Amino acid sequence: MASEVVNRDHHVVIVGGGFDGLATAQGLGNAPGIRVTLVDRRNHHLFQPLLYQVATAVLSPGEVAQPIRSILRKHRRTTVLLGEVRAVDPAGRTVTLTGGGELAYDTLVIATGATHSYFGHPEWAKFAPGLKTLDDARRIRRSVLQAFEDAERALSEEERRRCLTFAIIGGGPTGVEMAGAIAGLARQALVGEFRNIRPEEARVLLIEAGPRILAPFPETLSSYAERALARLGVTVMTGRPVENIDADGVTAAGEVISAATVIWGAGVQASPAGRWLGVETDRAGRVRVEPDLAVEGLAHVYVLGDASLLAGEDRRPLPGLAQVAQQQGEYLGRALRGQILRAETPPPFKFRNRGNLAVIGRKAAVVQWDSVQLKGFPAFAFWAVAHVYLLVGFQNRLIVSLRWLWAYLTKRRGSRIIPESSS
Ligand SMILES: Cc1cc2nc3c(=O)[nH]c(=O)nc-3n(C[C@H](O)[C@H](O)[C@H](O)COP(=O)(O)OP(=O)(O)OC[C@H]3O[C@@H](n4cnc5c(N)ncnc54)[C@H](O)[C@@H]3O)c2cc1C
Incomplete structure (x- = not known):
């Protein structure tokens, strides 16, 4: 991570308001001397782990999403822009938006995630x-x-x-x-x-x-x-x-x-961050990053979450999980703050595995956390508590908990309307 101390406000541009982009913005907080712009092509942060419940009529869309602007409303030095990034010029330190407009940055954080891959079809x-x-x-x-x-x-x-x-x-x-x-x-x-x-x-x-x-x-x-x-x-x-x-x-x-x-x-394919930056990627399109999440050979550019490739302690690539993205965002927020404000060199990013979880149905799930393995109802209860806890916003936590309780007791689904339009 390059060190520099600046006199004017240091402008951090974050592309993507997923778990990592959002956590980076929150970590930079209201730090004096740092100005943050977060750009996302959607106006909302989406809790993807519960998306399947929207697809299967358990939850409504608004219950797994929150406007990014509203989440960051108390971060007065952060500007949220609804827009799509289509190019980056690392030499000129600018980001170009679809439909026109450029943003100049001092530090660029790319947290644009991944999309589906149909294996060449x-x-x-x-x-x-x-x-x-x-x-x-x-x-x-x-x-x-x-x-x-x-x-x-x-x-x-x-x-x-x-x-x-x-x-x-x-x-x-x-x-x-x-x-x-x-x-x-x-x-x-x-x-x-x-x-x-x-x-x-x-x-x-x-x-x-x-x-x-x-x-x-x-x-x-x-x-x-x-x-x-x-x-x-x-x-x-x-x-x-x-x-x-x-x-x-x-x-x-x-x-x-x-x-x-x-x-x-x-299958999944990382967003085109590698193409924007003109750097090498793996077959899934992920950009290889240093232990401090910086892109090798590019000053002041960081890639994290599903768009990045970093080996864990076991030397295998960290998986595309919300907990990886979240921890990387929290790390980078802290690291950039220390580096920009106090010229500190951060320690390398270290992933702490908080367990793998998958739910199968009512009362059935699997959890693996180091040597601990849970299945059946205990795993289901663990899964439910963890997901409510991780949801952004008290209102969503409350509504989702009530929805689940109702669905659990009655076996009914609360969101079964087929809209007349095609949406
Ligand atoms: C259905 C599903 C279920 C999952 N379940 C789990 C689970 O149970 N547990 C778990 O740990 N992980 C789970 N994951 C994985 C987890 O959701 C991802 O690892 C995590 O969301 C990655 O975060 P990210 O910020 O890198 O990407 P994303 O969350 O995808 O965020 C990327 C953001 O960047 C924005 N963006 C992209 N391109 C541009 C652009 N060009 N310009 C502007 N903005 C842009 C997007 O709009 C988006 O807001 C699941 C994923 C899916 C799809």
Whole structure:
């Protein structure tokens, strides 16, 4: 990290208001001598770990998102701009926004996250939406709820079966959570509401190319998750690489599966920060950073969160997790403050693993924290408390807790309206 002491206000431009961008801005706080501009193409910070609950009608969009402007309202030296960055000039120290406008920076923090990767098949995106934004969640919720409506009025058994088949691609935490939540919707929340179909007969397929689901977890927890999904009525299909996705459904390991709803949870690609900066990236597009999160060879530029590549203590790349992004943001806020105001050299960033969590359904989840492994209800309770705690804003915490309590006691879903528009 380069050291410098300046007399005028030092301008830090942060691109991205995810966990890391926001934590950096909060860390810089109201420090005199530092001026912060946070640019995001969305007006809200999104709590992605609960997005699947919006997609499966448990929560409403507003309950997992908060306006960035409102979160940072007490940081009087921070300006929030709604805009999309499209280029960076590291030599001239400027950032260019889509539609015109430039921002000059002294220090640049890029926290732009990642998006879906369809493994060289962008044409699949049309038929198999991924889950990354509120629009994605709304789109998936609409198609899941619509599939049951279409099945109710289907003219043939074949069409009914197609409408009631849900294929989720990718057996990571997102795929597992989606599959469990759709099965819960079909087998609990919708039961008794239709006259021509039995929603509980819906086929929910979780298709994974690798030999087991939840690969980052120990094998015992993976097999517990598989059994818990089977109890919910999910068919787990491992060792099945997807070969094609089109309007009719999915082809996996040579088998053609007719499905009206296909959801993508398999691959991610980092945002184009590497291209903007003209630096090398790994295959997933992540920018390699130094232990202080600075980009090698570029003065005053930092990349963090899902857009960055940094090895942990075990020499393996840190995973694309909210806790990594959050801790990096907190670290960088502190580090930049010390460096800009007191010319301090910060210690290297150290990730503290606070545990891997995945929820499968009502009363079923898995937690791994160092040598501690939890499953079943204790893991479910841990997951619920941790997620309420991590949500931004007291109001959202309260509403989400009440929603969950109601859903837990009644097995109903509170957000099942299909809007008339396409949103
Ligand atoms: C469905 C889902 C479930 C998940 N579940 C978990 C979980 O249970 N536990 C866990 O630890 N992690 C989970 N994750 C991963 C976690 O959400 C990410 O690791 C984390 O959000 C990364 O933070 P980030 O700030 O790097 O990226 P993001 O949160 O994606 O934030 C990036 C921000 O940058 C903005 N942006 C991007 N490009 C531009 C641009 N050109 N100009 C301006 N702004 C831009 C975006 O609008 C966004 O606000 C999940 C992710 C998903 C998608």
